[in-house]
Amino acid sequence: MILTEKQRDSLTELINIAFHRTTASLSELTGNRILLDPPKIDIVPIEEISEKLGEKLNKEIATVHQIFTGPVSGDALLLMDYNGAIKLASLVSGEDIELDYFSLSLREVLMEMGNILLNACLGVFGNLLEMHISFSVPKLHLEELDSLLDTLTIVNEELKYALIAFTKFRVKDSAIDGYLVIILGVASLEKLIEALERLG
Amino acid sequence: MENFLTGILYWLSNFIPLGIFITDRSFNIVFWNSWMEKNTNLKGQDVLNRNIFELFPELNRIKRYYEEVLQGNSVILSQRFHKYTIAIKIDDRQFSYMQQTTQIFPFSINNEIEGTITVIEDVTERVKREEEYKKQIRALRTLNEVQRSILSIDIDKCLEEIVVGSLKLSGANTSIIYLKKNEHLELVKCNCARKEIINLEDKTCVPAYALMQDRPVYISNIKKTEFKCLNPNAVSILALPLGNDRKKLGVLVLESVKEDAFDKDDIINLETLALQGSIALENANLFESLKESEDRYRILTEQSQVGVFLIQEDKIIYANPKLLELSGYSLEEMLKISDFSIFVHEEDMERFTKNYIDLAQGNIDLAREEFHCVRKNGTSLYLEFFVVRTIYNGKPALLGTVLDITDRKRLEEELRNLSITDPLTGLYNRRGFITLAEHSMELARRAGKKILIMFMDLDNMKWINDTLGHNIGDQALQETAEVLRGTFRKNDLIARIGGDEFVFLGLCDDEEAKDVILSRLNKLIEEHNKKDNRSFYISLSIGHIIHNPQEPVPLEDLLKEADKLMYEDKKRKKLEGNFKIRI
Incomplete structure (x- = not known):
């Protein structure tokens, strides 16, 4: 257990605020009512991430990936099942037919949605830690979960932790599972926990 | 270094097929490439130091994004939601304005945000x-x-x-x-x-x-x-x-x-x-x-575009001209046929027989099925049958209509192709591979042959993507596919089953066959890497296993095993410092 119950509650609340902001932006952007379930939060050492994510994700996944830099740096990811991602992008962009492949337009839709969500969540951390964070342009990866995790764990200069927030996107009677994952070095994690303590 | 940067700048200014403009922190233009000049009809000297929101009022709807960028955010604006960033009129039946996907990100020098960079891609043709x-x-x-x-x-x-x-x-x-x-x-x-x-x-x-x-x-x-x-x-x-x-x-x-x-x-x-x-x-x-007279019925069926038949006591007693045309038999021949299985392709025989028996014995009153059929001359076609039990001259009979759906099947096949192949490389995708691999394994089992499975991973795909860009990354995948196609036989299965993962499955006689294939693959890769003007080398980490289908193992397990061996190969290469990737 890395977080105390109280710290976890504060963190959940903070991410939930970011989610509210995101749903408002996404609903306005897409013209569809989009809701995000309150997040279920966990912080795990990066070695355990595969097991954690494997619970709800199949092998083929779609990932929106942004690198953030500044006093705190790391990777921010939105992970979804490949098919779930197609479904979400199709629903929000009002596709009238179901496709079983990811057209470039739908990929961009997912990237923009991921961008908004990740920016909102990282914005919350930036405020909390009172520091300025810059984000790279989002990239979309379509690959298997394992190979994605490999690329994240390969450069192992310091001990890394993953903050995982599980949620469901709700659009038009459908619920699509998604994971928000923020990967931080141990120093950044300590700063984060300290800041959470101050909040409590 | 300076020359290199000048070169890049020259390319960004004049040749890149994207619109690029850079502003300072007050959103005044400091860089305007020739794509922008060409498409907006505004020359660089006329827009430099002008404010983008005054110059392009349509940008005001996304002003807040620009403000976020000054805070360090990077944003992507998809065509689907924004249609375009800068309104550029085009001569097109469907769209009045060029459809665009745009990225906006901070223009940073020494970690200080000095302004914004906007990159516009024309996606009109793609969307169409x-x-x-x-x-x-x-x-x-x-x-x-x-x-x-x-x-x-x-x-x-x-x-x-x-x-x-x-x-x-x-x-x-x-x-x-x-x-x-x-x-x-x-x-x-x-x-x-x-x-x-x-x-x-x-x-x-x-x-x-x-x-x-x-x-x-x-x-x-x-x-x-x-x-x-x-x-x-x-x-x-x-x-x-x-x-x-x-x-x-x-x-x-x-x-x-x-x-x-x-x-x-x-x-x-x-x-x-x-x-x-x-x-x-x-x-x-x-x-x-x-419901009317039989004469009238006969006249209509004679003219119909639908095949019509009547069967009584396991004999065809009537077939209209369209049915004769579809089957290739003459009426005389048709009336003599008592074994209807000659019309049906082997793959659908079991289903056909069951349906026919059910109808003939009255277990069901009507049936509607598609069958793969065979003409008299042996060519195949797909027919949809709609058969009902009826009474003819006081005795039970089967009245059926037949529709030629071969064209529809062909179209469906084309659509299926779309989803079992990988559009980028033209190889099979994961689904295609799994579907066809089972078939190959069955074939090998019957032929008493062994199966060679190779799991291949393109080394340093991440480096290529990150350093040379995704277009080159795609090119690397396509080139790899080309090399693999050249290496293996036509009947072998080659697929791209993940981002940079390829898999091969083929029949072979013994261990030696594997060595032949491997050395051929290495030779082709070497030749490919020797070609001029290359910005990267192709290199594959490979795990291979030989499987005897007489002792069945689930395909997934075989793949996992080969995957594991591939990782070992990759690890070994890294340890040996044998990663040859860049020029």
Whole structure:
């Protein structure tokens, strides 16, 4: 257990605020009512991430990936099942037919949605830690979960932790599972926990 | 270093097929590349130091994004939601403005944000291609639905399907079916409340004219012609005759309030629909007439575009000319046949036999099935059968209709192709691989051969993508696919099953075959890497196993095993420092 119950509650609340902001932006952007379930939060050492994510994700996944830099740096990811991602992008962009492949337009839709969500969540951390964070342009990866995790764990200069927030996107009677994952070095994690303590 | 940067800047300014402009923190333009010049007709010297929100008022709707960028955010604006960033008028039937996907990110120097960079991609053609593909799928689905209802015996339902289908296919406002009654065309079905009777001789009326000409007639703006229309709001009118060479049944008419509302593809799809509709109507008429005299029934079946047969006591006692044409047998031959399995392809035999027995014994009263069939000359075709139990001359009989669905099957096959192959490399994708691998393994088992499975991973894909960009990354994947195609035999399975993962499955006799293949692969990779002007080397980490299908193991397990060996290979290469990737 890395977080105390109280710290976890504060963190959940903070991410939930970011989610509210995101749903408002996404609903306005897409013209569809989009809701995000309150997040279920966990912080795990990066070695355990595969097991954690494997619970709800199949092998083929779609990932929106942004690198953030500044006093705190790391990777921010939105992970979804490949098919779930197609479904979400199709629903929000009002596709009238179901496709079983990811057209470039739908990929961009997912990237923009991921961008908004990740920016909102990282914005919350930036405020909390009172520091300025810059984000790279989002990239979309379509690959298997394992190979994605490999690329994240390969450069192992310091001990890394993953903050995982599980949620469901709700659009038009459908619920699509998604994971928000923020990967931080141990120093950044300590700063984060300290800041959470101050909040409590 | 300086030369290198100058080179890049020169390329960004003049050659990159993207619009790029850079602003300072006050959003005044400091860089404007030639793509922007060409597409906005604004020269660099005229826009430098001008404020982008004043120069392009349309940017005000995304001003908040620009403000976020100054805070360190990077944003992507997809075409789907924003259509475009800078309004550039284009000469296109579908879009008035160039469709764009845009990235905006901070312009940083020494970790200080000095301004913003905007990169605009013209995605108009791509969006049109995607729309085109979706339209084809939509049309195919609609045509399929209509075809399914073709064997319906209810005329009214048939007419309804044609009207609904034609509206879906064309986006027209009104769809009307007129049927020929004596010397008139009478409106029998429409998606609105109208009652009309048209004189068949009236040449100024589009439906009557189309029937006279016996071809589709398209008027893109009726106001500019001599034709008249009973609907004063209609501007574009398309009339498609229903019926066949021998008999004209009526006309399907689509009206739109827009000028030139139907394009070439719409018309082709609607013609197909009209053809299917004609068959459906004829078929429905046929069943109606069953209630009437047998003579009339016989005349109609003789003319039908649908194959019709009657079976009693395991003998065909009637077959119409269309059925003879489809099967390739003469009537004499047909009447002698007592083993119907000669019509059916081996792969569907079991299903066919079960259906026939169920019908013949009265376990079921009707059946509707598709079968892979064989003509007398051995060529194959796909037929849809609709068979009902009936009474003929006081004894039980089976009355059936047969429809040729070979074309539909072919289209479906094409669509399937889309999803078992990987569009980037043309190799099979994961789904295609799994589907076909089972088949190959069965083949190997029967032939008493072994199976070689190789799991290959393109080394340093991440480096290529990150350093050289995704376009080069895609190129690396395509080149790898090309090398693999050159290495393996035509009957081997090669697939790209993940981002940079390839897998090979082929039949082989022994361990030696594996060595031959490996050395051939290495040789081809080496040759490929020797080619001029390369920015990266291709290098594969490979895990291979030889499997004896006589001792079955699930395919997934075999792949996992090969995958594991591949990782070991990759690890070994890294340890040995044997990673040859960049030039």
